[in-house]
Amino acid sequence: MSLFRLDASILPATSSSRALGDIVEQEWTSAHPDSAVTRRDLAADPIPATAWQNAVTAGFTPEADQTDAQREAVALATTISDELVNADALLFTVPLYNYGVSQHFKTWFDLAYTNPRTSPTGTALQGKPATLVTVLGGNYDEGTPKEGWNHSTAWLRRVLQDVWGLDVRVVERQFTLVGVNPALDAFADVAADLKATAEENARTSGREIAALRTKQSAA
Amino acid sequence: MSLFRLDASILPATSSSRALGDIVEQEWTSAHPDSAVTRRDLAADPIPATAWQNAVTAGFTPEADQTDAQREAVALATTISDELVNADALLFTVPLYNYGVSQHFKTWFDLAYTNPRTSPTGTALQGKPATLVTVLGGNYDEGTPKEGWNHSTAWLRRVLQDVWGLDVRVVERQFTLVGVNPALDAFADVAADLKATAEENARTSGREIAALRTKQSAA
Numbered sequence: 320m321s322l323f324r325l326d327a328s329i330l331p332a333t334s335s336s337r338a339l340g341d342i343v344e345q346e347w348t349s350a351h352p353d354s355a356v357t358r359r360d361l362a363a364d365p366i367p368a369t370a371w372q373n374a375v376t377a378g379f380t381p382e383a384d385q386t387d388a389q390r391e392a393v394a395l396a397t398t399i400s401d402e403l404v405n406a407d408a409l410l411f412t413v414p415l416y417n418y419g420v421s422q423h424f425k426t427w428f429d430l431a432y433t434n435p436r437t438s439p440t441g442t443a444l445q446g447k448p449a450t451l452v453t454v455l456g457g458n459y460d461e462g463t464p465k466e467g468w469n470h471s472t473a474w475l476r477r478v479l480q481d482v483w484g485l486d487v488r489v490v491e492r493q494f495t496l497v498g499v500n501p502a503l504d505a506f507a508d509v510a511a512d513l514k515a516t517a518e519e520n521a522r523t524s525g526r527e528i529a530a531l532r533t534k535q536s537a538a
Numbered sequence: 539m540s541l542f543r544l545d546a547s548i549l550p551a552t553s554s555s556r557a558l559g560d561i562v563e564q565e566w567t568s569a570h571p572d573s574a575v576t577r578r579d580l581a582a583d584p585i586p587a588t589a590w591q592n593a594v595t596a597g598f599t600p601e602a603d604q605t606d607a608q609r610e611a612v613a614l615a616t617t618i619s620d621e622l623v624n625a626d627a628l629l630f631t632v633p634l635y636n637y638g639v640s641q642h643f644k645t646w647f648d649l650a651y652t653n654p655r656t657s658p659t660g661t662a663l664q665g666k667p668a669t670l671v672t673v674l675g676g677n678y679d680e681g682t683p684k685e686g687w688n689h690s691t692a693w694l695r696r697v698l699q700d701v702w703g704l705d706v707r708v709v710e711r712q713f714t715l716v717g718v719n720p721a722l723d724a725f726a727d728v729a730a731d732l733k734a735t736a737e738e739n740a741r742t743s744g745r746e747i748a749a750l751r752t753k754q755s756a757a
Contacts, residue, residue: 375549
């Protein structure tokens with residue numbers, strides 16, 4: 320048994336998404352104490368900005384004519400795809416950044432998507448249990464001033480669920496900047512409730528992915 | 539007078555978005571033959587994957603304690619912000635990639651957004667005329683199988699228009715993979731119409747941004 324965990328927060332020491340991810344991971348490890356956890360920390364070790372382009376153009380280039388950079392990019396795509404394919408369950412912690420998708424996560428996804436097993440036609444991840452933790456500094460609910468400004472979660476669901484076919488549960492915590500940004504102090508109570516709910520959801524989803532056994536398709 | 543042009547396509551030689559950008563630029567140059575064009579090619583020269591994180595953490599670090607990497611990131615943020623602030627009009631060509639935002643564009647935006655003039659509280663770009671060219675390989679219209687799968691354009695509009703306050707016109711071309719992907723051959727006629735319309739919109743928007751004069755705010 321093994322869990323793959325990806326973290327995208329650029330501020331690990333104070334990361335709300337990593338803290339929720341820790342809860343999910345604890346539930347997994349408590350159910351499977353001997354399980355390995357494979358980690359991909361996109362803040363400590365971001366995917367190079369040129370990797371995706373090199374992997375894509377390598378696909379149009381006979382192997383003998385590929386540059387070293389193209390070969391390295393294809394090898395990295397294989398490695399990050401291996402990490403997904405070989406795991407029994409997946410955990411992603413990905414904050415909303417600047418109303419959009421984490422640049423580090425998109426860069427990682429684009430590269431993984433070039434590998435045949437995790438490409439548009441790959442089926443290696445179908446049905447694999449996964450938890451997506453996402454956190455939003457503000458509040459984006461209906462009726463709030465920023466309603467509609469979260470352009471990240473829908474895309475994350477799209478690619479994890481609809482494209483890769485993962486069996487995804489989403490743990491979301493809003494208002495993580497309450498207590499950090501004094502302008503939001505009035506929302507302390509609601510933020511505390513949202514935090515408690517997210518922590519409970521993280522526990523539940525950790526137990527769920529730990530309980531599921533999926534046979535990986537031999538892709 | 540000067541035009542800032544940013545290109546995000548990773549395949550410059552066959553890029554539909556760059557071709558439309560060329561039309562916009564031609565209209566600009568024809569109206570302002572002596573105008574400079576400042577270029578930022580994110581495929582040829584992508585923003586390093588570590589720059590944003592370093593610029594953000596530099597903001598929490600006294601200048602004397604900053605690392606060289608932090609200083610370089612702040613300097614690059616200043617440069618890319620300068621390019622925007624100093625231009626009289628802006629042109630962005632940004633394809634949809636993997637149902638989401640171009641990784642290169644997001645990485646560039648995040649970094650630019652750390653500079654005070656182009657930050658959440660900066661007002662240096664308000665009212666500046668801009669054209670956003672975006673292209674979609676498939677068709678994402680209402681009623682098509684991929685309705686709702688374009689998670690890029692709404693975020694691009696959000697940050698260019700709502701966050702930075704640019705006076706944005708959007709030139710969009712769908713079905714750019716018709717003629718490339720044989721499975722889409724049946725859509726040749728509709729794709730040709732969409733291409734012609736996009737080219738006409740590119741000409742119009744190029745003329746519009748060329749005609750506008752904006753006084754830059756002294757940010």
